[in-house]
Amino acid sequence: MMSSDQIDTKTRILDTTWNLLESGDKAVRMSDIAKAVGISRQALYLHFPNRAELLVATTRHIDAVKNVDARLAQSRSAASGIERLHAFVQAWGGYIPDIHGISVALRAMRESDKAAAMAWDDRMLAVRHGCEAVVRAIAANGDLRSELAEQTATDLLWTLLSVENWERLVRDCGWSQAAYEQTMRETTEAALLASH
Amino acid sequence: MMSSDQIDTKTRILDTTWNLLESGDKAVRMSDIAKAVGISRQALYLHFPNRAELLVATTRHIDAVKNVDARLAQSRSAASGIERLHAFVQAWGGYIPDIHGISVALRAMRESDKAAAMAWDDRMLAVRHGCEAVVRAIAANGDLRSELAEQTATDLLWTLLSVENWERLVRDCGWSQAAYEQTMRETTEAALLASH
DNA sequence: CGTTGAAATTGACACTGTGTAAAGTTGACA
DNA sequence: TGTCAACTTTACACAGTGTCAATTTCAACG
Numbered sequence: 001m002m003s004s005d006q007i008d009t010k011t012r013i014l015d016t017t018w019n020l021l022e023s024g025d026k027a028v029r030m031s032d033i034a035k036a037v038g039i040s041r042q043a044l045y046l047h048f049p050n051r052a053e054l055l056v057a058t059t060r061h062i063d064a065v066k067n068v069d070a071r072l073a074q075s076r077s078a079a080s081g082i083e084r085l086h087a088f089v090q091a092w093g094g095y096i097p098d099i100h101g102i103s104v105a106l107r108a109m110r111e112s113d114k115a116a117a118m119a120w121d122d123r124m125l126a127v128r129h130g131c132e133a134v135v136r137a138i139a140a141n142g143d144l145r146s147e148l149a150e151q152t153a154t155d156l157l158w159t160l161l162s163v164e165n166w167e168r169l170v171r172d173c174g175w176s177q178a179a180y181e182q183t184m185r186e187t188t189e190a191a192l193l194a195s196h
Numbered sequence: 197m198m199s200s201d202q203i204d205t206k207t208r209i210l211d212t213t214w215n216l217l218e219s220g221d222k223a224v225r226m227s228d229i230a231k232a233v234g235i236s237r238q239a240l241y242l243h244f245p246n247r248a249e250l251l252v253a254t255t256r257h258i259d260a261v262k263n264v265d266a267r268l269a270q271s272r273s274a275a276s277g278i279e280r281l282h283a284f285v286q287a288w289g290g291y292i293p294d295i296h297g298i299s300v301a302l303r304a305m306r307e308s309d310k311a312a313a314m315a316w317d318d319r320m321l322a323v324r325h326g327c328e329a330v331v332r333a334i335a336a337n338g339d340l341r342s343e344l345a346e347q348t349a350t351d352l353l354w355t356l357l358s359v360e361n362w363e364r365l366v367r368d369c370g371w372s373q374a375a376y377e378q379t380m381r382e383t384t385e386a387a388l389l390a391s392h
Numbered sequence: 393c394g395t396t397g398a399a400a401t402t403g404a405c406a407c408t409g410t411g412t413a414a415a416g417t418t419g420a421c422a
Numbered sequence: 423t424g425t426c427a428a429c430t431t432t433a434c435a436c437a438g439t440g441t442c443a444a445t446t447t448c449a450a451c452g
Contacts, residue, residue, distance in 0.1 A: 190386035
């Protein structure tokens, strides 16, 4: 419409998709997104080949806007393993609310859409790498519980910090974000650290 | 076909659905189930009004066959809170593999089918009651970590023992069932019990 | 026997949501 | 004035669920 059209249609689509996924328990069909953006359903396919790729692009968009990389990188600068654990729990745990909506949508497509499943798994693998680094730092400090192999500890931390667990505690059980972060800090500590 | 027809068609449908869900990453459509049972797709609708109710009936069928109630009841007879926790982790944790397939299918329907979502939530609420009883027993023994309210502890235990966490550790990370049970016993202990 | 009734079959169809295809509109800009 | 890109409208194919109606099969009953 306008000359340089305020912001890119592609960006408007991504923002709108994000909003719809965030604020809603509804289904979020392609037609819903189109209507919300103010374009035709078919126009969506001019920008994204299919729903899965639109969702994946939305996660990348959120990552960029929210600057996840920077947030997670911060935890890498902590001195001790324990501080690193705390920083990581806070950084990642604080990011989950932002990606919760899209997480639900992508996971719902798991069964029917291999691409969506792989895209989500790939994102989660990045989180796993973060967990791995934290565990290594704890182990380097000699604070890892002796019964736990590093790999096992990584699996465990990764599992404790899953989006699904956040959903259950914050959304289903009604915990505040602060309560989630505190209890997760304590629980991951209790699970991983030697009581020394 | 036969006079008393070996076993009930309804039962055969439930068993077949169970099998298909267990042994497979595929989609399991109504037509798949019908073909596997050896009846027409439409005949399924003579026994179950829709896919959601068939899946829910299948969970109830599994519960009956595997005798969950008895298994979980057993944990109620343990003396101390800690023993009760152990028994519960083992009983419920050992049951998860049996219902894993159906769990995936029902959760995949969450977004599109309210009935399926409610049915699954209802099953999980039963597990929550089990967690609640365990936490109460621990608290009665004075072994609950002082920072934890009973409700919070219940939320936490329920979350730790979720099917999703089992999936991640056993299916995704490749843990054995025994490793899962042991680590869950240790982790729930570490998370809930005072270190006294 | 012959009939009845339940279980199942066959085939057709409505509906929803995704994705494809083609032809037409609009407006900026060179 | 003409062109190009973005977008629109309309139509349709496809998969999977669920509905409907007409028909077949067969065991059981009198």
